[in-house]
Amino acid sequence: MNLPKEFTDYTRQLMGKELYATFEKGMMEEPPVSIRINPFKTDINNINIPLKDEDIEWCEYGMYLNKRPNFTFDPLLHAGLYYVQEASSMFVYHVLKQVVKSPVLMLDLCAAPGGKTTCAMSALPKGSKMFSNEPIRQRSQILSENIQKFGITDICVTNNYAKDYNKSKLIFDVILTDVPCSGEGMFRKDEGAINEWSTNNVQICQRLQREIVSDIWDNLKPGGILIYSTCTFNAHEDEENVTWIAENLGADFISIDTKKEWNITGSLIDNNPVYRFIPGKTRGEGIFMAVLRKHGDDNDKMSTSSIDAKTLKPLNILYNGVKPDTIKGKQAIPDHSKAMSTTQDIDEYPEVEIDYKNAIAYLRKEAITLGENSPKGIVLLTYKKHPIGFAKNIGNRANNLYPQEWRIKSSHIPEENTTIIE
Numbered sequence: 527m528n529l530p531k532e533f534t535d536y537t538r539q540l541m542g543k544e545l546y547a548t549f550e551k552g553m554m555e556e557p558p559v560s561i562r563i564n565p566f567k568t569d570i571n572n573i574n575i576p577l578k579d580e581d582i583e584w585c586e587y588g589m590y591l592n593k594r595p596n597f598t599f600d601p602l603l604h605a606g607l608y609y610v611q612e613a614s615s616m617f618v619y620h621v622l623k624q625v626v627k628s629p630v631l632m633l634d635l636c637a638a639p640g641g642k643t644t645c646a647m648s649a650l651p652k653g654s655k656m657f658s659n660e661p662i663r664q665r666s667q668i669l670s671e672n673i674q675k676f677g678i679t680d681i682c683v684t685n686n687y688a689k690d691y692n693k694s695k696l697i698f699d700v701i702l703t704d705v706p707c708s709g710e711g712m713f714r715k716d717e718g719a720i721n722e723w724s725t726n727n728v729q730i731c732q733r734l735q736r737e738i739v740s741d742i743w744d745n746l747k748p749g750g751i752l753i754y755s756t757c758t759f760n761a762h763e764d765e766e767n768v769t770w771i772a773e774n775l776g777a778d779f780i781s782i783d784t785k786k787e788w789n790i791t792g793s794l795i796d797n798n799p800v801y802r803f804i805p806g807k808t809r810g811e812g813i814f815m816a817v818l819r820k821h822g823d824d825n826d827k828m829s830t831s832s833i834d835a836k837t838l839k840p841l842n843i844l845y846n847g848v849k850p851d852t853i854k855g856k857q858a859i860p861d862h863s864k865a866m867s868t869t870q871d872i873d874e875y876p877e878v879e880i881d882y883k884n885a886i887a888y889l890r891k892e893a894i895t896l897g898e899n900s901p902k903g904i905v906l907l908t909y910k911k912h913p914i915g916f917a918k919n920i921g922n923r924a925n926n927l928y929p930q931e932w933r934i935k936s937s938h939i940p941e942e943n944t945t946i947i948e
Contacts, residue, residue: 552806748822
C-alpha cells in the first residue's frame with residue numbers, strides 16, 4: 527500500500543512510534559468481515575450463522591465472519607434479516623444504549639447507505655422515531671432501499687441539507703453527524719480514497735464538517751446529544767473539531783464506558799473523552815467518535831405528535847412508512863415496502879415459498895414460474911419462510927413486482943446457494 531508521504535509523516539507524529547507501527551501493520555492486513563442481525567426480523571438466539579467467527583462485543587447483534595461470502599446472492603440479505611456493516615461503526619449501538627433511556631426523536635444527518643441508522647434504531651427504546659437523511663440524491667435512493675428492507679416504519683428517509691431541517695423547525699433529542707471526511711479510514715479497502723487524499727482536502731473537510739454541525743445545531747434541543755463521527759485518522763477533522771464544537775457552539779463531552787480488551791484508543795492530542803478505532807489495534811476500520819451534550823436544560827420530552835404535515839413540508843421525503851397500493855384497473859398492487867415491513871398486516875396475501883434459484887431470478891426482476899397449485903392473483907413470495915416480495919400469479923407465469931431499481935444487476939450465476947443465516 528503506497529500511502530502519501532504527507533499522510534505518513536503527520537500520522538506517525540500524531541500517533542507516536544509504537545501506535546503507528548501497530549497501525550502500519552494493521553493497514554497491510556485484510557479488513558475483517560462483519561454483519562449485524564436485524565432484531566426486528568429474527569431472533570439472534572435462535573439462528574445459526576455457519577460463517578460466524580466471534581461476537582462484536584460493543585453491539586449485541588454484531589458478529590465477525592471468518593470469510594467474505596458473496597452477499598449479493600443471499601436472498602435473506604435482500605429480505606432485510608441482516609446488514610453488512612463494518613464492526614467499528616457499530617459502536618454507535620453501545621453509545622446509544624448508555625446515553626438514551628427513554629423514547630427519543632433522533633436525526634441521522636448524513637446517513638447513507640443506512641448502517642448507522644439501522645444500528646441506532648436497534649438500540650433506541652421502543653416508541654422512538656428516527657429521521658434518516660442523505661443530501662446526495664443518488665445516495666439517498668440507496669438509503670431509502672436499505673431502510674425499507676430493514677422493515678421499521680418509525681424511520682422517515684429524507685433527501686435534504688441541514689439548512690432544510692432548520693426550516694422544518696424539528697427539534698431532536700439526539701443528532702448523529704457522521705460527517706463527510708477525507709476518508710483515511712477507507713485506505714485499506716479503497717485505493718481510490720488514497721488517490722483522492724491531500725492535505726488541502728483535509729482542510730476543506732474540516733471547514734465543511736464545522737459548517738454542517740453549525741447548520742444543524744439549532745435543531746438539537748437544549749440538553750440534547752450530538753454524536754460526531756468520521757472515518758478518518760487526523761486530529762484536524764477529529765479532536766480539533768469536537769473541541770471547536772464544544773467551545774464555540776456550547777456543549778460538554780460525555781464519557782462512554784468501554785472495556786480495556788476492546789482496544790479503543792482515546793484522544794491523541796488532549797484529555798477529552800473520544801473513541802478511536804485504529805486498524806491493527808482494534809478489530810475494525812478507522813472510526814472516530816465523540817459524544818457531546820448541548821448546553822441548556824433538558825425540560826422538554828420528545829413528542830412525535832408535533833410532527834405534522836406543515837412541519838415536514840420543507841423536507842424532501844423519500845419514505846415515511848409503508849407506501850399505499852397502486853391501483854391498476856380494478857387491481858390493487860401492493861408496494862414492496864409492505865412486504866418488507868415488520869408492522870404491516872400481510873396475511874391478506876397468500877404465501878408461496880420459492881427455492882433459491884427462483885429467489886435469485888425474482889431478485890433479478892426476471893420472470894418466474896410458480897407451482898401449479900399456487901393461488902392466482904397477488905401472492906407474497908417467501909424464501910426460508912421470510913418475505914422477499916410480491917408477484918402476480920397468472921398461471922403459466924408470474925408477473926414480477928420486485929422494484930426495478932433494486933434488482934440484482936450482476937449476471938453471475940452462483941455455483942452454490944449463498945447461506946449466511948440458517
